[in-house]
């Protein structure tokens with residue numbers, strides 16, 4: 001199993017800028033955390049795409065024959081919360097993977113802006129399942145307070161890692177040990193319960209936000 005992580009922007013392109021932060025720095029930080037967790041927990045082959053042109057990033061994943069291309073971005077432009085993208089008309093496998101990753105992330109106390117489709121270069125030019133995540137708004141005060149917090153970024157990386165592992169069916173090699181297996185099943189159960197509650201809370205929060213509460 002090969003996963004390619006694409007840390008949005010970089011090089012001469014800082015991406016979105018706001019509240020003393022650059023999108024390119026945040027995306028790299030989050031990607032490195034995801035990479036470390038996936039390798040440590042699941043012994044997976046996780047590679048970072050080169051931070052060049054969009055076409056090069058997609059080509060890198062195609063050359064790797066990756067099973068998943070996951071692009072991490074941070075949003076800007078007057079909004080709040082998290083949203084995910086797949087290519088319009090993407091295959092069922094991609095839809096399922098996106099749903100699982102998306103649902104894992106909204107277990108965090110953040111606004112859910114929804115599951116979206118867009119004709120984006122990295123989604124279009126990659127030959128495997130490709131998902132792009134827009135993780136909060138750098139120019140929103142509340143979102144920025146989360147993004148600047150290393151503990152939050154690590155939690156975000158945990159949820160993304162969790163979603164990727166669940167979606168791709170990655171197994172922790174320690175899972176043969178019965179005790180570890182039982183503990184992991186309990187964690188699974190708690191996580192899915194937590195996600196359910198979080199989703200309900202998120203729906204209420206969004207409803208209230210629409211009412212300008």
Ligand SMILES: [Zn+2]
Pocket residue numbers: 008009015016023073074
């Ligand atoms: Zn971006």
